Amino acid sequence: MSNDPYMARTLRENIDRLKQRADRAARDAPLGDRLAAAITRFAGSMAFVALHAVLFGGWIVWNLGWIPGLEPFDPSFVMLAMEASVEAIFLSTFVLISQNRMAAAADRRGDLDLHISLLTEHELTRLAGMIERIADRVGAGSDPEIEEIKQDVSPEQVLDALEEPGPPPSQT
Template identity: 30%
Template sequence: MKTDQPLPASDCKLPDAVAENLDTISDFYARHKQEVSPAQTAIEKLSRFFGRPAYLLGIVIVSVLWISANLFADFFGWDVFDEPPFFWLQGLITLNAFLTTTTVLIRQNRMAHLADQHTHLDLQVSLLTEKKTSKIIELLEDLRRDMPQVRDRPDAEAEELDKPADPQAVLGAIENQDRDC
């Protein structure tokens, strides 16, 4: 279960780079949370409420009680307020389905936008990491060639890996592969 309470601090200190990354992530979520309107917040709370198993159980119980009350109303001397086929109950369930669907879709749209931002960030970090890795391999190969005590031998795999990938070429290959499928 997700809470807003922080986890207890452990005795080990995080490396500065990890702490900085966690701060960046926290700032990202804080900015994103500030951009959410009060109406969006209310809709998301309602959506989370609709998404609970207890809510479904409540709907089933209310429906069973509604149907039972109308079927056995004569037995208890009550007035029947919704005769079979229970048009009022159908209307209420339809309204509930409409509200549930709409609130879930609104929340999913915002979550999809947030997921798109995460994906874009992941892609940027991956591209940067790939460039850095290629540069490190290139520098290691240069160092290997320049060191007199290390035998200079060709390494085709290292030569291939020290070249940064062309993101446009990779994207084109992915698109061509998708068209072929």
């Protein structure tokens, strides 16, 4: 991070606004999405792994008859397999719900990035024109590439070119 106090303050403010927005989005999410996110967070933790190691290990040890006085209740492990399969179905569904929510957020961030990039491109195009006029006034001459730089980029044309079949255009 820069020692410039303005940058530090600006960065801090931006980070705080982004955190507030993320907190608000998480808080305002539908109950099902919040539940799926909580389950997915837990299922992706070492506590989940440890819990399953203990539960499944205990189930297996019990049903192998290794614990004196405890009669096996699932000697063929059919119930264990069924329980694990049902759990896998639900866990994968919760993960997909969470991924869908994260993908939607990534799409919104991508749209924001595109809008900011287009705005920046437009502003830089305008600045290039202004710099050329200043250079003309002070007699500094003109850069031959300035005409290309002064042209606004059409996002529709760029998207159309990207969607054309075949190899991507070469960059030179």
